[in-house]
Amino acid sequence: MTGETEETIFTWGAPPLKFGAGAADEIGFDLRQYDVHRVLVVTDPGVAATGIPQRVSENLKRFGIAAELYDRAHVEPTDESLVQAADAAADRGPWDGFVAVGGGSAIDTAKAVNLLTSRPGRLMDHVNKPVGAALPPDGPLAPLVAVPTTAGTGSESTAMCILDVLSMKVKTGISHWRLRPAMAVVDPLLTLGLPPEVTAAAGMDVVCHALESYTARSYTDFPRKQPEQRVTYCGSNPVSDLWCEKALALIAGSLRRAVHDGSTDLQARSDMMLAATFAGMGFGNAGVHLPHANAYPVAGMVTDHFPPGYPSDEPMVPHGQAVSLTAPEAFRFTYPAAPDRHLRAAELLAPGHGSTDDAERLPAALTALMRDIGMPNGIGAVGFGEGDVPQLVEGTMKQQRLLATSPREVDEESAARVLTGSISIW
Amino acid sequence: MTGETEETIFTWGAPPLKFGAGAADEIGFDLRQYDVHRVLVVTDPGVAATGIPQRVSENLKRFGIAAELYDRAHVEPTDESLVQAADAAADRGPWDGFVAVGGGSAIDTAKAVNLLTSRPGRLMDHVNKPVGAALPPDGPLAPLVAVPTTAGTGSESTAMCILDVLSMKVKTGISHWRLRPAMAVVDPLLTLGLPPEVTAAAGMDVVCHALESYTARSYTDFPRKQPEQRVTYCGSNPVSDLWCEKALALIAGSLRRAVHDGSTDLQARSDMMLAATFAGMGFGNAGVHLPHANAYPVAGMVTDHFPPGYPSDEPMVPHGQAVSLTAPEAFRFTYPAAPDRHLRAAELLAPGHGSTDDAERLPAALTALMRDIGMPNGIGAVGFGEGDVPQLVEGTMKQQRLLATSPREVDEESAARVLTGSISIW
CATH class of the missing domain: 3.40.50.1970 (Rossmann fold)
Incomplete structure (x- = not known):
């Protein structure tokens, strides 16, 4: 891209906030x-x-x-x-x-x-x-x-x-x-009664919002827009970054506690509420990418998963489960496009937990968290096998608006690789 | 303060932002x-x-x-x-x-x-x-x-x-x-033509916004308010903190460059514009305290200071000079009330520049920055001597709305000590 066509402008907005018990x-x-x-x-x-x-x-x-x-x-x-x-x-x-x-x-x-x-x-x-x-x-x-x-x-x-x-x-x-x-x-008081399974799935939605927008294609990597062409999701930028970084730090200290001691640990509930709002302030302007694109067919094609903690009248994959089940493999795929951001995100999510292989640090941090809070072990655990991958890929590829924000270009082959690698995570 | 009367709620707001060249x-x-x-x-x-x-x-x-x-x-x-x-x-x-x-x-x-x-x-x-x-x-x-x-x-x-x-x-x-x-x-392009003196003074205003709101009394330390009693400046809180931390990190990397190479270093200009806006997103909700309270009489009582880079038709102390001239001494005074915050702020403003005395780290970081960018050496350098202190104190004490946000209670005696200690800084 030449200097003349590179984007130099980003936009950001957030509602006024009243926060607290x-x-x-x-x-x-x-x-x-x-x-x-x-x-x-x-x-x-x-x-x-x-x-x-x-x-x-x-x-x-x-x-x-x-x-x-x-x-x-x-x-x-x-x-x-x-x-x-x-x-x-x-x-x-x-x-x-x-x-x-x-x-x-x-x-x-x-x-x-x-x-x-x-x-x-x-x-x-x-x-x-x-x-x-x-x-x-x-x-x-x-x-x-x-x-x-x-x-x-x-x-x-x-x-x-x-x-x-x-x-x-x-x-x-x-x-x-x-x-x-x-x-x-x-108001974090409103979340004290949430069952652990709901806390965990919703928490993984926050994790993915923060990770996807932090690793999203930069706003400077899009072609220069005219004012009337500007969109809500403009790519990662210095403002969305600061919200996402802080959200990840809050999650690191509180998600496990909110899941396991959520009826009494108001501080953990409060930090997770802040993290969710912060991640919204970030991704709501930067955008999300491959894990969210995968989540739509995963949730849409479910036939026989009835997760505990949710209504049992119809099969479902809760949104937070659906976005997280392909996330470790998705970030393994996007890592080469933005190694520094993936490493920094991993450090925020799992401070000090180095892995020998830099490319594995974020998938490892995510996988450890998912195991600790009882996420299903991949899309296989919610009913999908290798035979379902082509149809899932079709659903993922429909999400071009989200895939446009991916730091690495996603085609059918790479989407299939990510989905197949997500049938079982650990 | 008892659990029943402590504040649990903070508010925060910011305008939609369009940023960039x-x-x-x-x-x-x-x-x-x-x-x-x-x-x-x-x-x-x-x-x-x-x-x-x-x-x-x-x-x-x-x-x-x-x-x-x-x-x-x-x-x-x-x-x-x-x-x-x-x-x-x-x-x-x-x-x-x-x-x-x-x-x-x-x-x-x-x-x-x-x-x-x-x-x-x-x-x-x-x-x-x-x-x-x-x-x-x-x-x-x-x-x-x-x-x-x-x-x-x-x-x-x-x-x-x-x-x-x-x-x-x-x-x-x-x-x-x-x-x-x-x-x-x-739009950082608008600042390329600013003279170094104006860049320096305005930059010190940003520094003080970020430092004062980061070290401000916490929103939780105020008595519980009814909704109609809530004010724009609610004390330091997790949202104002994240803006201030990021502003300080941006300042550390760019203020000296913006002052010394401001006509060509667009990146430094851009980072300082971000820092100024970020600090506004922070202090505009948290509040500022003693250095700003001192700035009002310092600017208001000037009789014969004509700073280069500013109109020469009347004597003035530019706002950014006025807020910074008592800042090192003010943070020396407030340090005991919130040592961790002062240390963290110093680390952000001057990464790795440890001082042997923790209480001196923030004053030292500020003083080094002020010398490097050509700030006057204290209120003495803009025309004030010991004989002016009582009248300056009177002006400071009028700013009760700002002093209420100070992490340490300010009385006439402590205000006089800070002002006297600011006649010459280095």
Whole structure:
């Protein structure tokens, strides 16, 4: 690339943050700053069963805000579930604000509901190309306060809404800065009751957010863009780097403790909540790559995995499991493209645990962590064999938007090698 | 303090950032996202003489935005200068957006102009208590894009506007999240022409922002607040820490180069611009303390210092000089309250340069840097002697809002000791 065509500019954005034990009790005050009086609280059935969204709603009333609950957000949102949620919201509206309480599914559903009830237009108008028309919202949305109940997704920080478009069997998203929550309220007390299996899987999502965006292709390695061509995911950059580095350091000190002593170790829960939010502040601007691209077909093609700690009514690979199961092999593949970054990430994730082979340090750090917190041993452990690899590769290669951020070019052959090498990890 | 009254919550916010060489040429596109059509570009006479604000205005027109220039922002804004700027803006308005081009004076003037022309109310309604009534704006302001032309103030990141209230001879501010710019556009190309003296002084402002907020009293050491009592400066916290740490590391590698080779070393200029913005993202939420509190009387009482590189029509101590001249002695004083933080800061600022005495490491790192970049040797070098100390102490003690963030309690006697010890530094 010549000097004239190299990119010199990066962009970065994050919501205002209120963090700490008890932060979720103040949301009514924060929403009143935006002159909000009637709020829809969006959550999913599992989170609703904890009573947390109801407590948040009650607290809103203390500040003179009328609040109603929508508790049918679909885990892993689809185009149908988002339209259904938006229609239900419109029927009971109008709303001048939204609160999302839950994991990525609830928060992403609230983002879509906010978009579709605040502005004219239909869902597919806004979905990323080539699936949708990628039209920007034509003006401001209502204020959305995002309240994560897991230390995982980081969706409270990002300007993305991820969905499955059922008719096309593809995972894609809506991506625009106006989707970013008006505020992220991150209260570690909300996570004390999470089962160890959920803590572990969500934690591995944080690990992969931080590792993938830290090793993502640099923003300077993309061709120079015109202002109207700039995208939310601009590649790794000095700002996303600092969030990811700190997230990895927090994970190193707290993920094992949060999994094994999560009902009492508030410090570990607090550090993991910070790590999840920090990783969101990073990857939400830099982007993720191969492990996330692999996760979509792995989660989408599951037929008979019923993980403990999750609802047992349908087979599933939790997102945090799906992203991590191919991560050690993926980072083995991307290592030659950015050895220094892989080494630094390994040092942050497993300080002082040197391996004799530099290329193995990050896969080794990841594998040790995954074993310690009870992750399945590869995609074989969630039901996939060598015969499934070609179809998985097809799904991975559909994620061109993510693969574009990989530091090393991914073709069908290399994707197949990574997936085959991930059938069993240790 | 008991467990029941300790604070557990911190808040943090930052504007969206567009960073890099050429970023200032895209502002028109960014403002169009906010449906802006008629913009006032606010700057000061010195910056106007560089032609940069005019270039920004021309570029706005390429995107169909009408732009006019207000080039009379007062260096070190006063209540009078802000009201004058707001009146001038109102006369030529209405405006649906603002662009500030310059250092802290231009950006803070634009914040006040935006506040006073977007909402009803008068300046003193919004000024911090006890000087003003500290009323919040009663609704949203117009979008303000802040374009710093020095690597110093960090005002592009903060929700503060600093001003002198002339009748009361006091430096105070307006502080509310709605004052935060809608976007910070940070373009290191704009700083290539800065003289070494200005680069050095502005750079020392960045150093002090990072050091003071990194060593500030922790948010957990304040009494528990109700939501309506939360303030912009909440004490050091995990988010402000990460920005400050990174700012110090960037300064260590680039400030000397930016001063000595600033017209050609774009990498050093770029790193200092990042450092200034990062420090703003930190101190703008954590707060600053004793060196900034001392800076106000030092700058305010000057009678005969005419620094090279600055306008020679009136005596002045540039803000970055004023904050740094008492910093070595101030950190010698605060060291016992937070030894680990002072040591870590010293290590970031001067990696590997150990001193035999831990308490001396940060003062030594600061002093070495100040000598290398040509800072005056203490407040004696800008005209103050022992006889001035009582009056300087009086000015310092007026800054109770800043002193509240000091990790060690400051009384008149300790303030006098720090100021006396700063008459000559080396």
